Amino acid sequence: MNSENLSKRLHTVVSYIPKGSVLADIGSDHAYLPCYAVYKGLVQAAIAGEVVDGPFKSAQNQVKQEGLEGFISVRKGDGLDVLNPGEATCITIAGMGGTLISNILERGKDKLEGTKRLVLQPNIQAINIRKWLIENDWILVAEEILEEDGKIYEVLVAEKDHEENPYSDNKEAELLLGPFLMKECNDVFKKKWNAEYKHWQDILKQLQASGKTESSEEKQEQLKRYSRFVEEALSK
Numbered sequence: 001m002n003s004e005n006l007s008k009r010l011h012t013v014v015s016y017i018p019k020g021s022v023l024a025d026i027g028s029d030h031a032y033l034p035c036y037a038v039y040k041g042l043v044q045a046a047i048a049g050e051v052v053d054g055p056f057k058s059a060q061n062q063v064k065q066e067g068l069e070g071f072i073s074v075r076k077g078d079g080l081d082v083l084n085p086g087e088a089t090c091i092t093i094a095g096m097g098g099t100l101i102s103n104i105l106e107r108g109k110d111k112l113e114g115t116k117r118l119v120l121q122p123n124i125q126a127i128n129i130r131k132w133l134i135e136n137d138w139i140l141v142a143e144e145i146l147e148e149d150g151k152i153y154e155v156l157v158a159e160k161d162h163e164e165n166p167y168s169d170n171k172e173a174e175l176l177l178g179p180f181l182m183k184e185c186n187d188v189f190k191k192k193w194n195a196e197y198k199h200w201q202d203i204l205k206q207l208q209a210s211g212k213t214e215s216s217e218e219k220q221e222q223l224k225r226y227s228r229f230v231e232e233a234l235s236k
C-alpha cells in the first residue's frame, strides 16, 4: 500500500473529512487513512492512535516509509486518551464494532471539545453509535452504506453544531436502519437488511422451538419488531 491506494471503505470515510482539518484517526492500524489524507493535502496534520503494539509499530513504519513524520504524530494509547482536549477538529474511527466505537467516544468525552465532526465506520451495531450520538447531543448529518469484497459497511457522520434533527416519529426504526439510509433505500441497504431479516427468521424459529423463558420471549419480541421495521422500510 502507498498513499495513492486506499480501500473503497476508507475512501468513503475520507470523503467526509472537512478540508483543512486536524485529523485524529483512532484505531489507525497501518495509518493508511491519515497517510492518504495528508498525502492528498486534505488535512493540515493528523494523529494516528493505536492501542495494540503490533499495529502501532505498523503505523510508525508506514508514516516513516511515506516520509510523513512531520505531519502525522503516531501515538500509542487507548481510544481518545492519545489526544489533548480540543486538539482534533475531526475524528475518524473505522473498522470496529459500533459498541466499541461508542465506548471509545463515551470514555473520551472530555477530549471532544473543539471537535467539529465525527466520521464513524462501524462494521456492525451502528444502532449503538446512533444512540450514543443522540445521548451526547451530536447530530447525525449524513450516512452512507457500501459493499466491498462481499462485506457491507456503514459510515456515520455527526456534527456538534447542527440544527437539523434527522429523526422522525419513526425513531426506533431509524435508530436501527439509519434515517438517511432508510430514505435512500439503495440496493446495498436492501441486500443488508434482507439478509438480516432472513437470519432473524431463523433465530425466531429456533427460539420458538426451544420453549419459553423470559429472556427468550423478550428476544422474540425484539426480533419481531425489528422484522416489521425492515418489512416497512423495504416495501416503500
Ligand SMILES: C[S@@+](CC[C@H](N)C(=O)[O-])C[C@H]1O[C@@H](n2cnc3c(N)ncnc32)[C@H](O)[C@@H]1O
Pocket (backbone or CB within 6 Å): 010, 026, 027, 028, 029, 030, 049, 050, 051, 052, 055, 077, 078, 079, 080, 093, 094, 095, 096, 100, 104
Ligand atoms: C480492524 S482494525 C481497523 C483499522 C483501520 N481503522 C481500518 O478501518 O482499516 C481496528 C484497529 O483498532 C485498534 N483498536 C481497537 N480498540 C482500540 C482502542 N480502544 N484504542 C485504539 N485503538 C483500538 C485495533 O488494535 C486495530 O488495529
